[in-house]
């Protein structure tokens with residue numbers, strides 16, 4: 001691999017003793033990120049992480065952090081939070097040298113909590129279908145809600161593009177700052193509604209809820225958006241403005257511990273929908289099994305719908321079976337699978353940019 005050719009070059013250090021060592025797992029983690037995850041979305045992150053992978057002195061510093069804190073996304077966001085601008089690797093390395101103590105402080109005190117309002121576009125058809133089928137407004141609980149920006153599907157605007165025509169939806173009442181327009185390409189028989197569902201109650205659970213009225217939290221959310229993705233940063237700012245008008249109720253704690261209690265507060269006259277996106281990867285298999293049990297008991301007791309929008313590798317079933325439909329792996333790679341009550345209904349772009357409805 002071309003990227004490995006610089007393994008003996010150590011920008012910013014004269015210690016040549018690292019050169020003979022095989023690449024560490026951390027270096028490989030950064031190299032994989034630079035080769036496979038960042039390209040296409042961030043040329044800057046690709047260059048930086050390939051630079052880090054070939055920089056043993058920096059890898060050694062990163063390895064002083066606990067294992068779960070070494071992930072590329074977290075350290076890159078910490079640097080961006082502190083002001084790192086798009087630049088060649090050498091300049092980024094100088095930035096890290098100058099700010100290492102602060103980078104470490106941010107890495108140790110923060111977590112990856114990207115909150116992507118765009119995901120509402122891929123959840124909206126299901127929310128609307130549930131509300132229409134029950135003839136009732138919705139009560140939403142998002143587990144792993146971050147700042148709760150996905151709890152406002154009724155307050156954003158949408159453009160669904162099937163390649164030949166665009167379906168536009170907008171909230172009836174738009175007040176204050178402009179609502180973001182969530183653009184999503186569609187494939188297959190996506191059941192697009194003709195109006196937005198009514199949401200009468202919304203709440204979320206997160207280990208560490210972020211506060212849309214806390215400038216540091218909002219700056220962290222912005223730092224989590226990759227450098228070149230200005231349109232996502234703009235969308236984030238608009239969604240934060242929407243959420244600030246009436247911030248959602250967010251409960252701090254583990255989703256398995258908090259869900260039943262929170263669901264008990266949802267109004268009886270609304271249809272309860274429990275949903276999550278980009279969360280199950282944070283749970284181990286036992287925690288995921290417990291979560292499924294909790295959902296099952298809620299569904300059997302109070303009654304609820306369950307929407308799961310997650311990478312297909314984290315939706316294993318308790319009995320070891322797999323609900324992922326048989327299809328070529330590359331159709332699912334880098335995308336989410338949307339399940340309604342455990343049944344796959346769509347393949348979705350991870351930031352809400354696309355939805356492919358699966359044939360029933």
Ligand SMILES: C[S@@+](CC[C@H](N)C(=O)[O-])C[C@H]1O[C@@H](n2cnc3c(N)ncnc32)[C@H](O)[C@@H]1O
Pocket residue numbers: 111112113114115116117119143144145146147150205206207208253254255256276277278279282283
């Ligand atoms: C990648 S963010 C996704 C946020 C939001 N669902 C979205 O789609 O924009 C994952 C969130 O899940 C939260 N989380 C992870 N494990 C959790 C748990 N056991 N209980 C509650 N929240 C959890 C994290 O703190 C983080 O805010």
